[in-house]
Amino acid sequence: MAFSSRLLSKSRQLCGNGVILQQDRVIPVRYFAKEASRPVLKGDEMLKNIFLDVKKKFDTALGILRKEKITIDPEDPAAVSQYAKVMKTIREKADLFSESQRIKHTIQTRTQDIPDARTYLLTLKEIRIKRGLTDELGAEAMMMDALEKVEKELKKPLLRSDKKGMAVLMAEFEKINQKLGIRKEDLPKYEEQLELKKAKAQLEELKKDALEAMETQKKREEFKDEAMVDVKSLDIRNFF
Numbered sequence: 001m002a003f004s005s006r007l008l009s010k011s012r013q014l015c016g017n018g019v020i021l022q023q024d025r026v027i028p029v030r031y032f033a034k035e036a037s038r039p040v041l042k043g044d045e046m047l048k049n050i051f052l053d054v055k056k057k058f059d060t061a062l063g064i065l066r067k068e069k070i071t072i073d074p075e076d077p078a079a080v081s082q083y084a085k086v087m088k089t090i091r092e093k094a095d096l097f098s099e100s101q102r103i104k105h106t107i108q109t110r111t112q113d114i115p116d117a118r119t120y121l122l123t124l125k126e127i128r129i130k131r132g133l134t135d136e137l138g139a140e141a142m143m144m145d146a147l148e149k150v151e152k153e154l155k156k157p158l159l160r161s162d163k164k165g166m167a168v169l170m171a172e173f174e175k176i177n178q179k180l181g182i183r184k185e186d187l188p189k190y191e192e193q194l195e196l197k198k199a200k201a202q203l204e205e206l207k208k209d210a211l212e213a214m215e216t217q218k219k220r221e222e223f224k225d226e227a228m229v230d231v232k233s234l235d236i237r238n239f240f
Helices: 002-011 042-065 077-094 099-111 117-130 139-154 163-180 184-218
Strands: none
Touching: 042 077, 077 184, 099 117, 099 184, 117 139, 139 163
């Protein structure tokens, strides 16, 4: 059935950054075939370990998806919450990053060698846009205004190594947080909201793929008289 193959393919994208196993990252099994005349190199062992690790994570995710009920209804808060719960279980069992952890890791790796505060903030904006996140509160513009104020007082670009200048900037950022009602103790709530937003987006994509698969199948002669089922009634556990 065309839909089952599409759905199985889609299930491989339900974890972490949407992908556990992509075709362009799969290491062919033949690379690890036993060859009597070829010694095992360190590079081969490294590739083998990567392959086994990815396979283990994928098998873990698939095992959970075979058991958990997922309703493909992005407009139902309960369905979105359940989907997010399943994804959290997969991340914990397969040792994968949450969305907030992935963003934090991206920020750390992308900004570790940036010397000045302005480039740092611009890089944060670039990361936000690439991750599909919105700045609904206008915090970025306020942070840039704060940087302008500090640099105007310093009469030079603010370097991240300038502890005194950065302390002044952090104090300005704290004022912004207070103005926007952002508190550190609320971070877990913001992370949960981010995961729910991601879960809804993934369910919308899954629903779109399911409808496209059914539309494609309906065009086939043997299925033209069959009525399309409601996507919400599908149980993806039946397709694994």
